Amino acid sequence: MRFALSALLLAVSACAQDHTTEAGEAAIDDPALECAPYSYAPVHAAQASFPAIWQPVTSVPASDTVARAKFLAMNSSIPKIPPKGTLAGDFDAFSPTYSATDPDCWWTDTKCVTPKLSGLKPDIANVPEPRTLGYGFDDGPNCSHNAFYDYLTEKKQKATMFYIGSNVFDWPLQAQRAVADGHEICVHTWSHRYMTAFPNEGAFGELYYTMQAIKLVTGVTPTCWRGQERRVGFQRAATEG
Numbered sequence: 001m002r003f004a005l006s007a008l009l010l011a012v013s014a015c016a017q018d019h020t021t022e023a024g025e026a027a028i029d030d031p032a033l034e035c036a037p038y039s040y041a042p043v044h045a046a047q048a049s050f051p052a053i054w055q056p057v058t059s060v061p062a063s064d065t066v067a068r069a070k071f072l073a074m075n076s077s078i079p080k081i082p083p084k085g086t087l088a089g090d091f092d093a094f095s096p097t098y099s100a101t102d103p104d105c106w107w108t109d110t111k112c113v114t115p116k117l118s119g120l121k122p123d124i125a126n127v128p129e130p131r132t133l134g135y136g137f138d139d140g141p142n143c144s145h146n147a148f149y150d151y152l153t154e155k156k157q158k159a160t161m162f163y164i165g166s167n168v169f170d171w172p173l174q175a176q177r178a179v180a181d182g183h184e185i186c187v188h189t190w191s192h193r194y195m196t197a198f199p200n201e202g203a204f205g206e207l208y209y210t211m212q213a214i215k216l217v218t219g220v221t222p223t224c225w226r227g228q229e230r231r232v233g234f235q236r237a238a239t240e241g
Ligand SMILES: *[C@@H]1O[C@H](CO)[C@@H](O)[C@H](O)[C@H]1NC(C)=O
Pocket: 072, 075, 076, 080, 201
């Protein structure tokens, strides 16, 4: 009887899922259990002052006075570049009309990484030190990523994790694992749509609310981002050469 009871306790603890702490979540090794939804109080409490998850951010509401003031303070210095393409990444209707001189430094068109407007820093597009590798992983945090993080730890590798704000709100304990393991976190937008398709206010919101979500959940304020970009070549009209 005594034996049976301890065997039972062992069985219970072996499949215990602790979805209340970072360490508890990080210790779950069954992907299906890792992905069991849970509620995290700080996210639950803040949700009403954030955009709906997975919805493109189209505006910064007047009710968010802090965000609104920030946007208005920088609005006049944001380049007035009209949106291109659709949020889903269809540039076909737009591409024949875009100037071959690439005035906006549109990476999808020319792989441009040095802005043509003055005062803007070039993109970080390579690692300056020789014989050095920079790892960047997009689209996290992913609910079942423990095996991946375990692997990085085993290989003593640090990486830069580009987090989607909506995933941070869905999987806040998983988001904390990057910090616990010493990785860097950058912004990969709120809703994971194509950034060139947003008007300026929406683009601001996509970045701002993802920064706020990462700060709320991990305590870290990210200072870097990259967006969802088109992976296939830009179709320029043949007559443009
Ligand atoms: C931001 O500036 C542009 C013009 O530069 C203006 O059209 C737009 O209304 C401004 N946005 C807000 C929210 O004031």
